[in-house]
Amino acid sequence: MIFVVIAAALVKIAFFADPTSSASPEFPTGEITEPQIPVTIATIRNDVTVQGSVAADAAVPTKAPVIGEVAKILVSLGQGVQADSSVMTIKTETPGKVAEDGSVGANIVKTTTVLAGSAGLISALPVIVGQSLAIGDTIAQVAPTSFNVTGSLAPEQQYRLLTMPTDAQVTITGGPAPFTCTGLTITSALAGADAASADPNTGQVTGSGATVRCAVPAEITVFSGLSAQITLAGGVAENVLTVPVTAVEGSAGTGNVYRMLDDGTTETAAVTLGINDGTNVEVKEGLADGDMVMQFVPGAPQVGIDMGDGCTQFPDGSMTCGG
Numbered sequence: 096m097i098f099v100v101i102a103a104a105l106v107k108i109a110f111f112a113d114p115t116s117s118a119s120p121e122f123p124t125g126e127i128t129e130p131q132i133p134v135t136i137a138t139i140r141n142d143v144t145v146q147g148s149v150a151a152d153a154a155v156p157t158k159a160p161v162i163g164e165v166a167k168i169l170v171s172l173g174q175g176v177q178a179d180s181s182v183m184t185i186k187t188e189t190p191g192k193v194a195e196d197g198s199v200g201a202n203i204v205k206t207t208t209v210l211a212g213s214a215g216l217i218s219a220l221p222v223i224v225g226q227s228l229a230i231g232d233t234i235a236q237v238a239p240t241s242f243n244v245t246g247s248l249a250p251e252q253q254y255r256l257l258t259m260p261t262d263a264q265v266t267i268t269g270g271p272a273p274f275t276c277t278g279l280t281i282t283s284a285l286a287g288a289d290a291a292s293a294d295p296n297t298g299q300v301t302g303s304g305a306t307v308r309c310a311v312p313a314e315i316t317v318f319s320g321l322s323a324q325i326t327l328a329g330g331v332a333e334n335v336l337t338v339p340v341t342a343v344e345g346s347a348g349t350g351n352v353y354r355m356l357d358d359g360t361t362e363t364a365a366v367t368l369g370i371n372d373g374t375n376v377e378v379k380e381g382l383a384d385g386d387m388v389m390q391f392v393p394g395a396p397q398v399g400i401d402m403g404d405g406c407t408q409f410p411d412g413s414m415t416c417g418g
Contacts, residue, residue, distance in 0.1 A: 147246025
């Protein structure tokens, strides 16, 4: 009797299975949805951080202001000087005046005292007494006792600096407490400025990015070669509309986002952008608080976002987690 019951059960399973338990490949039961995220109000602090190093300020050349020959050297290598310190004297001789009878007087000798022009230490004296000089010849080098911090700013980081900062916060590896570095400049090499690094086909300098430089305060003790972290404050936007940078086509000035509609479709919304912190971007116009947008631009490169705990989320919604 038991075998009869078992046989009947097997027949039912084979020929009368629950139709809801099978799925037609023509109508898949799974569904892939694009990640969505709401527009939210938040505060964005736009700090741009670059890696740099400490360097001594470049030596300043002292140049000959007249034609002549070195008469006397008044300083020695390593000597400290001020801008108005005398470095050397240059003797200049010119022919004497011609008298009415045609005779020529004795040569006129003039001695010029040359000043250092800047404060620091004499680091080079490339001339000797009696050497002939032309106007503009370098007769000494004065090395300042000051330092600067220099770093490279990537082109895409420059977009985040909507206003030019005048100083930066610097942290020296293994050094003093963070300090304010003043006189900040951001410069880019011009085409043709460095022939050695220029592309022979285009004539453009092959290096990319810009150089950030600022002066170390005199009271801060540093040494050449120390590693430094330079933080540039690009501004703060408080209580503004924000979306992830992954949701926007474009990253500076204007962009497009894909806003979700009630029927499940999307529309392209043009937006005006403000500052961004590398993760979120301010939306000045084009969206409202609570709007739902696609978290990733369709077709965007598979650049993952760190979700914490060793997990990375990709634009297609997939996620990988490392052990």
